Each structure stands twice: as structure tokens, then as C-alpha cells.
Amino acid sequence: MGELAERGRRTGAGDRHRGGRSWAEWRKALPGDDADGLTWLLFHQEDVISLEQARGHLSPKAIRHRVDTGRWRQVHRAVFVTHNGPVGAEQLRWIAVLAAGPAAVLGGLTAAEAWGLRRYGSRLVHLLIPAAHQSRSVPSGVVVHRTTTLPEEDVLPVGQPRRTMPARSLVDAAQWAVTDEEARAVIAAGFQQRLIGGDDVDRVLERLPRARRRRLIAQTAADAAGGAHSLAELDFLGLVRRAGLPEPSRQVVRRDAAGRRRYVDVLFEEWHVHVEIDGGHHMDPAAAWADMGRQNDLWIEGDRVLRFPAWAVRNQPEKVICQLRAALRAANWPG
The missing domain is CATH 3.40.960.10 (VSR Endonuclease)
Structure with missing residues (x-):
């Protein structure tokens, strides 16, 4: 919780928006006290649900009826969107993690964007999965990365969908960047936009001794922490x-x-x-x-x-x- 608390202290807020909505709008959209479990689940998951989750609330016949009548759309082999409107970025993240399975977390630029990183968004959804877990099929536009090192301190302990913490997200984004310049830019942006600070990056690199571009990331973080943000x-x-x-x-x-x-x-x-x-x-x-x-x-x-x-x-x-x-x-x- 240290990095999350530190981020809240530096920014004066935590996650101030949910799905792009202000807190006032979010609270207004809350289901009523008499809402059932399915309604609350869909609220928390941006109207995205897996087949396994749906079976916990509905019969197979009820699920098929919702799909056949157009109330639900099957967007992947076992994932549904429960409306017929456009699918937004937040919903794409939910589709990706539900399709990939319970071990998957948002990572890299996708996780960093969920934390509030601006101007470096990716059209792809990046997921991070422990190497020991069996892979599942994922929708197009989803990139799965594997890691042998994903300790608890690198994953958001509360909130959904699960994602890596800001410093781990940015280090992974720098590892996965196409060029060294892109890697340097995303680390610098993390400091400039106050998603990270101090020795956040160094602590992540200590846990990733074989990280790609390790020296470049460390030097960029040291200079950015010293004040050279852009x-x-x-x-x-x-x-x-x-x-x-x-x-x-x-x-x-x-x-x-x-x-x-x-x-x-x-x-x-x-x-x-x-x-x-x-x-x-x-x-x-x-x-x-x-x-x-x-x-x-x-x-x-x-x-x-x-x-x-x-x-x-x-x-x-x-x-x-x-x-x-x-x-x-x-x-x-x-x-």
C-alpha cells in the first residue's frame, strides 16, 4: 500500500474518476439499495461480464435469451457486454482481463493510463500474466506479456480491474517500448505527471534484475527524480x-x-x-x-x-x- 498511499499524498487525490466520470456523476449512477448482486457486479465491471460470472446469477436459458434478444453482446468466447452501445476504453480493459483469466492484470501503458498517465495511451491493451499460468485466447488488440516476477507490492491490492502499481507499470512500459527514446519518454512522463517520484523506479528494478533496458531506465529515473522531467x-x-x-x-x-x-x-x-x-x-x-x-x-x-x-x-x-x-x-x- 505504500506506493499507492504515496501517490495519493503527492497528487492530493486517489483515483478521482471512474470510467471518466466525476465522483458526483459516479455516485449518482450507483445502483439503489435494493439492487441485486448481478446489478452491482455489472456496475463495478463497466457492464462487462464473463460467462462464468453470469452463470452464478442466471440460468443458461436466461443468458441465451439476453444474447438472442440483443440485450447482451458476446464480445469474446466467454465474455459479454450487457448493452448494445459503443465499447469504451474502460470496457476494453475489462474484456481483456476477463478473457485472459483471474491471474491476468493490466500492465505497461494500459495500467499506467488507468493510473492517469496522459498523452502516452496505446491502442493495444497490455496484460501481464505470471509465466506459470496457462494462457487463454484473448481478443484482437490484446497483448499478453509473461513474467516470472510479480510480487504483491507490484499489484494494486484494492480496486478493479487488477493492475500493476504505477512504478511497475512504467518500468514495464519502458521495457516493452519499441525504441529507447520511447522508453525514456514514458519514464520521464511518469515523474512529470507525478504518478511516481523518489526511488519508486529503483525499488522496482531491484526486483527485476534482468529487466530489459535496465540501465537506461535507471539513469532516466535518476535524472527525472532530480528535476529533468521532460x-x-x-x-x-x-x-x-x-x-x-x-x-x-x-x-x-x-x-x-x-x-x-x-x-x-x-x-x-x-x-x-x-x-x-x-x-x-x-x-x-x-x-x-x-x-x-x-x-x-x-x-x-x-x-x-x-x-x-x-x-x-x-x-x-x-x-x-x-x-x-x-x-x-x-x-x-x-x-
């Missing part, structure tokens, strides 16, 4: 190290002229050189002006501020380092 900031940090420049601080809190807390992406504190890495959100005029105002406050105090777009960090690294080295030397860096 992939562009991680790329910039790598450039700085390869160029032999001094190690900067990341995501440093400064006060602007009005006393408000502002975060500086990168700070070479001894030489008062600031670096801002501009992502896609800087295309928004309001966001750009807010950053310009913060930059002006620093210039007024006499500090040097450099700004680089993310694409320049990746595509023109020599020019980025050349300008940074010149700024540091101008500030009396002896290198």
Missing part, C-alpha cells in the same frame, strides 16, 4: 555531460518580482546562467508570454537566460552547446 530536458542534460560542462541543477524554484514561485528548467547556479527548454506548449501565446515575463524578471536581476526549442536540442546540439559554453565563459566559468 525528454528534451533529459536530452539537454546528456549534451551537457558529453561536452564536459558543469553539472546543473534542474527545476529550481525562484521567486519573481511579485513573489510568486517560478520553476527554472536548468540552472548553473554558481554562474547565474539559466536555460529554458521550450516544448510545443510554447506555441500558445499566453504560455509564451508567461515565460517571457519570467525571463525578464531574471534578466532584470542580472542573470543570463538562454532559451532553446526542444527540436534544436535534438537536431542542432553543437550550436546549443556552443552558445551555452559561451554564456558560461562570459560569466567567468574557468573551463
